Amino acid sequence: MLKQKKATHMEYRLYPNPIKDICTPFVYDKNHKKYLRYFLNPNPQLVVIRNNEIGINITGCNREQIVGCGMPQRELLINYVEVRCICTDDFIDYLKNTHVVPTFPLSKEEAFVKTVIRQIISATQARKLFSKFVRIFGYEKNGIYGFPDSTMAIKVPLEDLEQIGLGFRAKRILSGLKMIRDGGEITQLSGIGPWSKCILEVELNRNYSLYPFWDKSGKRIKEVCGIDLKSIARDNRVIAGGIYLYAASYLETK
Numbered sequence: 151m152l153k154q155k156k157a158t159h160m161e162y163r164l165y166p167n168p169i170k171d172i173c174t175p176f177v178y179d180k181n182h183k184k185y186l187r188y189f190l191n192p193n194p195q196l197v198v199i200r201n202n203e204i205g206i207n208i209t210g211c212n213r214e215q216i217v218g219c220g221m222p223q224r225e226l227l228i229n230y231v232e233v234r235c236i237c238t239d240d241f242i243d244y245l246k247n248t249h250v251v252p253t254f255p256l257s258k259e260e261a262f263v264k265t266v267i268r269q270i271i272s273a274t275q276a277r278k279l280f281s282k283f284v285r286i287f288g289y290e291k292n293g294i295y296g297f298p299d300s301t302m303a304i305k306v307p308l309e310d311l312e313q314i315g316l317g318f319r320a321k322r323i324l325s326g327l328k329m330i331r332d333g334g335e336i337t338q339l340s341g342i343g344p345w346s347k348c349i350l351e352v353e354l355n356r357n358y359s360l361y362p363f364w365d366k367s368g369k370r371i372k373e374v375c376g377i378d379l380k381s382i383a384r385d386n387r388v389i390a391g392g393i394y395l396y397a398a399s400y401l402e403t404k
Contacts, residue, residue, distance in 0.1 A: 161247060161248045161249065162248075162249045162251060163248055163249070163250050163251065163399050163402075164250075164251050164252075164253050165250050165251070165252055165253065165395055165398060165399040165402070166253055166273070166277055166398075221249070221250075221251060221252065222358075222388075222389075222391065222392025222393075222395060222396075223392070224245070224249070224392075226389070226392075227245060227389065227392045227393055227396065228242075228245055228246060230389055230393075231245060231377075231393065235376075235377055235382070235393075236376050236377075237375050237376040237377045238374075238375055238376050240400075241374075241375040241376070241377070241396075241397065241400055244396065244400045244403075245396050248396070248399070250395055250396050250399040252356045252358070252395060253356070254356065255353070255354055255355055255356045256297075256353045256354060257297070258330050258336070258354065259297065259299075259300050259303060259327060259330055260297045260353070261350055261353035261354045262323070262326045262327070262330065262336055262350065263280065263283065263297075263303075263323055263326075263327075264276065264280050264353055265342075265346050265349045265350045265353060266316075266319050266322055266323050266326070266341075266346075267279050267280050267283070267316070267319075268349055269319065269341070269346060270315075270316070270317070270319060272366070273367055273398070274402070279314070279315055279316075281295075282314055282315075283314065284296065284297050284298075286310075286314060287302065287303065287306050287310075288302075289302075300327060300330060300331045301331075303327050304324060304327045304328050304331060306324070308320055308321060308324060311323060311324065319341075322339070322340075322341050325339060326339050326342075336350075337350070344362070345362050345365060348360055348361060348362040349361075349362070357391065358391030358392065358394050358395050359387040359388045359390065359391035360387075360391070361390075361391055361394050363379040363380045363382075363383045363390055363394065364380050367394075367398060368380060368394075370401065371394070371397040371398065371401065374397075374400075374401060374404065375397050375400065375401075377393060377397060379393060379394055379397070
């Protein structure tokens, strides 16, 4: 396998990779009369992330704030991979030359919608469909789009949801959003099985140690990177979650 050209400086990548101008999802805060996102501390702020040819551009906080937020200990992962794993040289280079920054935890509504969308298609395709959902049904402010609040979301016509590619799962999304609004437990909803519950927890908490490493993404990572995450998880789920974060980001570059 051809090795990637080593970076001359440490690169920063976000995972999941935002789609162009989709910001970290934000809501309208009636008390402050602003579109805001709670991030790192109790003070509300809108954090916008854009991707371009140069790299990621972040406004609303500085790069130093995001480094370390929910990130695995990279040096520990490098040591673990080099000593205890069989993997490709390409992936080791990626791990050594890249800081992968997990994007922010989602609200319960966002996490639920994204989880149902991921039941349909691959993670990469799901991000595009989720972004389409946000663009069509969400907020827009100064060219930045945000996830609709629960009041807006449950008013979306079923036919409109079906037509963007959700099919029969459009009804599941509306039922779940109404259940969240009414204080119900969405994990009891029909169609939310063991895999969906795991993905829902990951999206809510950005804790990749909760990931279902046996799924299609885990198998794809083993195929491309040579890493058996399911086996690593039996030994240490935190390590497996950190490696997953980097490996999934690595697959986005392929």
